[in-house]
Amino acid sequence: MITVTKKELVDRIADQLGVKRVIVKRVTQQFLDEVISELGRGNRLEFRDFGVFESKQRAARVAQNPKTMERVPVPSKRTVKFKVGRMMKYRLQEIAKAHASREGQTIPAAKA
């Protein structure tokens, strides 16, 4: 398993599209920053063919340690969920199949 970084994707996209690296870098960074801002405001982001980012504010609560019976305040927390879109699921399966067949492996077919 390889880990791909933002920098690698930026270089690749600049090559693929013939757009200056500095522009690609600023656009992708701004894109990620805007996703964070919207999630911070409690909004939902829906990217077609990709997926949905949602953030939820979990209320502050008081937990109790069952061993010591000590009461522990748990602060409110903003959590983020990502839900894969339908088209992304389909494409993942297709790419995985093509990739596996190139490498001589087989992957069982997806449910139709």
Place this chain on the structure above:
Amino acid sequence: MITVTKKELVDRIADQLGVKRVIVKRVTQQFLDEVISELGRGNRLEFRDFGVFESKQRAARVAQNPKTMERVPVPSKRTVKFKVGRMMKYRLQEIAKAHASREGQTIPAAKA
């Protein structure tokens, strides 16, 4: 809660950066497409200050319906997980606080 679309973000980023809308659109689309391609190959994407996308291939298996004892084949499936980065968590909390105070609400402080 508002749902923000790709189109809205593209328009906004074009304005913010003074980059042509068509360029912003192609770069963001290519960015999302590359994320899908890498996940399809089983790779991991790590975007600093944002988070990590990971995909896992779940093996095919045979499940059994406990009522009818019928055996049901479950095909292999590629799943995607998104894990929020540490800096994004921090920024979410900061944005949420600033947003709440502008609207006259209060949000309990995050754990230090």
